[in-house]
Amino acid sequence: MLKSIHAALAMSVITLTAFGASSAFAAPLKVVASFTVIADFAKNVGGDRIDVTTIVGPDGDAHVYEPSPADAVAMAKADIVLVNGLHFEGFLQRLVDASATKASIITLTKGVTTIDFKPEFADADAAEGAGTGGGKTVTDPHAFQSIANARIYVKNIAEAFCAADSEGCVSYQTNAAAYTKKLDAVEGEVKAAIASIPESKRVVITSHDAFGYFEHAYGLTFLAPQGISTDSEPSAADVAKLVTQVKQDKAAAIFVENITNPRLIEQIASETGIKVGGTLYSDALSQPDGPAATYIDMMHNNIRQIKGAILGS
Numbered sequence: 001m002l003k004s005i006h007a008a009l010a011m012s013v014i015t016l017t018a019f020g021a022s023s024a025f026a027a028p029l030k031v032v033a034s035f036t037v038i039a040d041f042a043k044n045v046g047g048d049r050i051d052v053t054t055i056v057g058p059d060g061d062a063h064v065y066e067p068s069p070a071d072a073v074a075m076a077k078a079d080i081v082l083v084n085g086l087h088f089e090g091f092l093q094r095l096v097d098a099s100a101t102k103a104s105i106i107t108l109t110k111g112v113t114t115i116d117f118k119p120e121f122a123d124a125d126a127a128e129g130a131g132t133g134g135g136k137t138v139t140d141p142h143a144f145q146s147i148a149n150a151r152i153y154v155k156n157i158a159e160a161f162c163a164a165d166s167e168g169c170v171s172y173q174t175n176a177a178a179y180t181k182k183l184d185a186v187e188g189e190v191k192a193a194i195a196s197i198p199e200s201k202r203v204v205i206t207s208h209d210a211f212g213y214f215e216h217a218y219g220l221t222f223l224a225p226q227g228i229s230t231d232s233e234p235s236a237a238d239v240a241k242l243v244t245q246v247k248q249d250k251a252a253a254i255f256v257e258n259i260t261n262p263r264l265i266e267q268i269a270s271e272t273g274i275k276v277g278g279t280l281y282s283d284a285l286s287q288p289d290g291p292a293a294t295y296i297d298m299m300h301n302n303i304r305q306i307k308g309a310i311l312g313s
């Protein structure tokens with residue numbers, strides 16, 4: 001009798017312990033990231049307190065992405081949705097509406113000093129009747145290509161996680177501070193790499209204008225046949241204009257991007273006689289086993305490709 005009471009007590013202790021344990025480990029925060037760069041920042045800040053679902057995956061193009069039903073389900077279940085904003089994610093409003101999500105939508109470019117983009121080669125429709133090189137000025141959404149801005153994204157993520165999960169706040173802030181230090185180190189490497197390139201050779205070509213913030217922050221000029229979005233094809237005249245400009249400026253290198261078809265770049269390469277220098281990661285990270293599986297790897301890869309193609313090292 002006594003034995004069975006002991007057994008029953010022991011059982012209830014075990015049960016209580018089990019319950020106690022499960023309440024101490026709160027369910028992970030369900031986070032949806034619009035694309036891979038943001039997912040990487042979120043994982044660095046959130047660690048194992050969060051569960052991240054990424055909408056536009058590795059090598060994906062957020063400008064023209066078409067959401068799937070699974071994306072709507074993930075959005076509907078999310079506690080927090082992290083987005084770039086500035087119309088980077090063309091699909092965003094449709095997906096928010098379709099999913100009827102109650103999650104907070106956090107725009108990570110909040111606090112970023114944006115730069116304007118004036119189409120030089122692309123956006124033929126807007127340029128129509130506006131004379132040569134015309135076109136309307138729009139805000140460049142690719143703010144994450146400057147590491148100073150990446151620090152702002154990380155800060156905004158930590159604040160959003162703290163607001164949603166106050167128990168984890170110290171951990172989020174500690175992680176964000178540690179990751180920010182890593183970003184500082186990479187920024188130093190990028191600046192040193194650019195400094196090693198003679199100023200006259202700091203002109204490169206990519207397929208679309210994804211590197212405006214990189215250009216602004218680090219002083220390398222990017223020319224691209226497509227504008228800041230990939231949603232329209234450049235006209236033959238735009239491409240011809242770029243080829244002429246390239247010949248005049250003596251662009252030092254030309255790159256394909258991981259998110260876009262290389263055909264156009266290959267055409268420009270053959271018309272200008274500049275060899276394709278490699279692949280730059282612009283709007284998405286690589287697959288996990290690729291050369292740009294994280295934001296920091298992406299920065300390392302891009303600067304290595306640029307330096308290698310220009311200096312031949």
Ligand SMILES: [Zn+2]
Binds near residue numbers: 063142208210
């Ligand atoms: Zn882009």
